[in-house]
Amino acid sequence: MSGSLIVVGTGIRAGHLSQEAISAVRTADAVAYCIAEPLTRLLVDELRKEAAKPVAEDLHRFYADGKPRTQTYHQMVARILELVRLDLQVAAVFYGHPGVFAYPSHESIRQARAEGYPAEMLPGISAVDCLFADLGVDPATAGCQMLEATDFLLRRRHLDTACGVVLWQIGCVGHGDYQGSGYDLRYIPMLVEALLAFYPPEHEVVVYQAAHFAMCDPIVECVAIAEMLKASITAVSTLYIPPLLVPAIDSQVLKKFDIATFRGTEG
Template identity: 40%
Template sequence: MTDAAPPSPPRPHLACVGLGMMLGAHLTPRARGWLEGADVVWVAASDPLVEAWALALNPNSRSLQGLYAEGRPRQHTYREMVETLLAGLRAGRRVAGAFYGHPGVFAQVPHVAVARARAEGFEAVMEPGISAADCLYADLGIDPGHVGCAHYEASQLLFYRRLIDTSAWLVLWQVGLAGDRTYAVRESSAAQRQQLVERLLRDYPPEHPAIVYEAATLPVGRPRIETLPLAGLAGARLHMHSTLVLPPARPLEPEPLHGAEPAVSIRSATPAG
């Protein structure tokens, strides 16, 4: 009778998972499994309490926040984060990256790291989490399938030619950085934000409601939902994680079908996912 062959060592892999927005409440069982089973976990969460909680899930957890530095372009930091994740993978480890919210939503590092890992022949997965957009829909009572909802990064709307459909909801992310081209600051200036206001005033009246939204990160906390006139946005208290939401400014306009009134296309009773 021969001895059984020893089990094969676990294969190195990369898992980029989402922590969700709220401390401890949004982590899925699958995401927790990737974190607890990793040889090394790298955590990137801008909220110190969320990061401390995530670091405690695995004794081999470390923070990526130390790679940020005031005045250093964020693109340099992002490249270093990717290399940090891949270094453990190339050393034969099971690596997990834990990211705030959803790892694929306004998060460049997970996308690049997963693509690079797969290109080098490693197993790599992205595990979704509850994003700020998910919280926004719930907290503001918005159904994106009702009249439509467009999402843009605030500076992208400012620097590129984009068409705004004012019959739909408009969501602008990272509005606290609007107008900054250096990628090295945590907040843009009021003058830079005024440029965004002037761009939006081409399509909306000055008194149009502008909602500043920030998701709650603690179970005992509440989201920030502050409404002000669009013309006063530049002077508002804005952060890197602030999101701007503009309600529709006009109703949907029916498109005639061969001279007949079209059927209603809003499928409010049909779930989309």
């Protein structure tokens, strides 16, 4: 059994591809990718060509309008494992960080290891890394809670309003299928209603989209929660909710530490 799996993240735009990701793409016997952004796809294709390796295959072919996304994810995993079982060194390439809000990458590694194949993941630059950079948010200052939007509603999860909150996949909230041309936003009012249980309607949130191309600006729309539908929400929008009120430091606890002040950012 000489097959192996390396799961690679490409980041959000082409310039995010790390040296170790480039090396993995060049050296693998087979590459299967699911990359939304066209320049990065071209770059991966070019890397394969330069290395005189077989062309990469596109896992995006498993998506279809109206098809449940979970079915597509299982097909991606099945195809990746099929390649590994052919005793190939396989690189499975996903955009962003391949382990952040990405089921097929974790599941491929789990299954490959269960079958005795070596499998590892290389981190990539995630949308949330871009958000921290573009919005000037340091999660050390107030903490940061991250949730998937549909999961937040389904499980009636609690929000810690003293933290910054990142809500992923707001653009497809309530939808389990794939829609290539974008999702209808009929469940956003439900999301707004759920958020209003925690925040006042005028609390300002950011509907955020990291730039997919160098030299382009991110899309940063600040709106009151109650007016979220006024923002242009797409399938790649992420919601950032700034903290309401950061709790005061407990002076009794502080006294026990050997520090005069603590702002939460000192590391």
